[in-house]
Amino acid sequence: MDSLKYLLHYSEATKKQVLELIKQDKLALHLKNRYPNPHTIKTDKALFTYVNELKNSHMKNAPTLSKVLYDGKINVIHNALGTHRFISRVQGAKLKSKNEILISSMFKNVPQEFLEMIVVHELAHFREKEHNKAFYNLCQYMQPSYHQIEFDLRLYLTLIDINGKIESWDSSKSS
Template sequence: MGKITVENIDIELVRKRIKNIHLTVYPPDGRVRLAVPQHMDDEAARNFALSKLTWITKQRKKYTTQERQTIREFVTGESHYYSGKKYILRVIETIGKQHVELRDNKYIDLYLRPGSTVEKREKLLSEWYRRNLKEIIPSYIEKWEKIIGVRVNEFGVKQMKTRWGTCNIRDKRIWINLELAKKAPRCLEYIVVHEMVHFLEKHHNKVFKDYMSEFLPAWKSIQNELNGISLQK
């Protein structure tokens, strides 16, 4: 992987066995990546990026001016999200089993040992998010396997800084960002569909977009919704 600079913007330069040029600006910090055919030299790549400078600047501004979530301390009274809904966190000391409960459609209750640290409270909540995603995702996979006509051999959940999801086409494996536990169910379903459609088409080209429009007509609006959300905690 190389790097070029255009108007003081550093751009990751990747040469791949592709025919078309792919320019991407990633949330949350506006990182820019340019994938070009293997035969294209740095000067040609720089000229292409320069021709797209207005678009690059606009996208970077959109991400860098997004409101960032405040640093979490995982204490009583903080606002936390689950499945697209805001809840109030309550930390409850217990000598019993440490666990998480939703209460009165308003609270997320963390039951922990007395004197718990921020790290332990965060870990308990993250594990709860992960378990819930792992319970929900299989139903989406089963539903969309029948519609799309592909099979998912394995799925996983992990924290990712720049992607909502990713996949391994050869192994038929998909990975879902843990942060999606906090988002509306339509966002989670969209990412599952997005990664599964990659089993039919690797690139984000017209073929891929046509598949998405066929299977999930509202995908563009959901994509825009996610693009306006920071991946940072």
């Protein structure tokens, strides 16, 4: 059960199902069938545009983003998949703020839904700081299947732990 560290708060029945998929070597196939294609947002510029479009369509009154980029060090340094930062500084008589989102570079080659889930999660933190009911309601408003995709992302992270590397998300390669 140590390989299920991303699923600790799920039921024993759910964990048994996951263990069975792992035992049968079908977890990768399950995820690739569910999410067959990786997204095409590979550059920081494309990511910035994507995140801003998502923010503007769901959170019009949210603060402007000053930086959005993929960060190769994020999961090593912060033990996270994405981070958000609010930077305030005094500039003359005014207080200026910058809002930034950093996404782990491991999300350059995953399905669109996984990237969207991380972006939605980080955007929700601009309105709700804590992981509370209002936070998850906002996540679900922006991505109606948020909870299912979060679970599937946890399965993907479990797969990475088992294989010791990130699985290629090339749909022509089925494990």
